Amino acid sequence: MFETSISHNNVPVLRIEGKIIGGAANALKREMHQQIEQEQGRGGLVLDLAKVPLLDSSALGVIIATLQFLKKMDGKLVLLNPQHAVINILQVTRLDTVLEVYSDEESATSALGS
């Protein structure tokens, strides 16, 4: 359900496919942590949510924990193309004010690229 590629400006882009609910949140956490361990992941990650119809509170928890961790290292967590239901959740929880959200990959990766 995850596929990670490195953008031309050396930013990891995690493409996620499917609902992130229940146990999937732990898998997402592992994947994000693995990327952060790598040299190119230190500055942050882009999560491509174009194919994520829904995420639950566990997923939200993992995203927040990773965001907080990256912030301590002056990194960022950037969201790409969240869909309607996910946007809704981000607005209700006001996470849209602490996460950067973009609708095209170029802007998303350059928000992180050095």
Add this chain to the structure above:
Amino acid sequence: MAETILAVDDDIDILELIQMSLTAEGFDVITANDGMSALEKATAYSPDLILLDLMMPVMDGFEVIGKLRAETQTRTIPVIMLTARAQTHERVQGLHAGADDYVTKPFDLDELTARIEAVLGRTRSTKYINPLISTMGDWFTEEGVEQLASHLETAAVIQQNLIPQKAPDLSGFDIAGFLRSSMTVSGDFYDFIPLEDNRLGIAIADVRGKGIPAALLMVMIRTILRLICREETSPAAVLKRINDLLAIDTDPDLFATMVYGILDSAAMTFTYSSAGHCYPLHLKNGGAQVDELKMGGMILGTFDHAVFESETIPLAPGDELLLYTDGVTEAERKSDETFYGEERLSAILQSNSDQPAETLCQTIETALFDFSGTDHRDDDVTIVVIKVKDGKE
């Protein structure tokens, strides 16, 4: 949820071996290969246990233990030392420095796992009690809370005990609450708090996660709420105080959503604030219209700079307010993976608006059962109904 172990060793081969074997045992394993990054990761991830090599260049294991024990956030994380077989003196020194146990290298994987399990077993209960103690200050001793937790046997009992035992009595209103715990305990709760001048504080909250940690966070929120709600004038200020107290201590992925509102029976208003909770519904105009009270807000307990807003809506006779947790709208019909959703909920509110508050709660619960075709719930279901009497009752 899998427990997280931070493995620290300057030998990459040993780290990989540990990571592979402990992952196979079901742990989430993160690694660090020097003392500095061990401390960073301990702070960032709050692991459940740290496996720490004593002999490392630059910052050795003793120094790491000392620094871990000096910081509030990492003070209670259990540490198992990895030492060479011959170094008895170091083992003793490490235990004095605050390590919980040791394993000698080269180690047997079964022994390592057994020691991890043993240490985790001892510390599991205190992990979530510590933040509780620091928030409540001298109110509770560690022993006191631990005893309480063991006496209560399960988190479900804690949860059931927190719920108001009877509906509040507020002139001109008919109010009821309903909570149905899922098979696995989670952290929904609701509360009614009588305030001065014929006003009533109403809270509904959903703590993320399950079991004892969620239940204890719930206890913290409820306790703080009850302590401060009379000191603050606006619901937004109440949520802000709760958030600021929680944000200091809790793990970043332990959080809650909540709506707190004040029902004023003299002014006939409802003033509320939300911390990322699903939108309450407001039935008005004699049942002709259902509004979502679209108020966003930061979730509780994660960001120390969170801000909240309050809004006041007027209430008329016959109006109804429905507060609920997402266990209602996310009740799932497995056959076609459809969720119950807000639309069905507002329709049922509209078509049953003549029912007393308590009956309406039951009607919604029955509708969820009919919809999902099972009485198994993946999440708690909590409903609070507030009806403004229209004089005919």
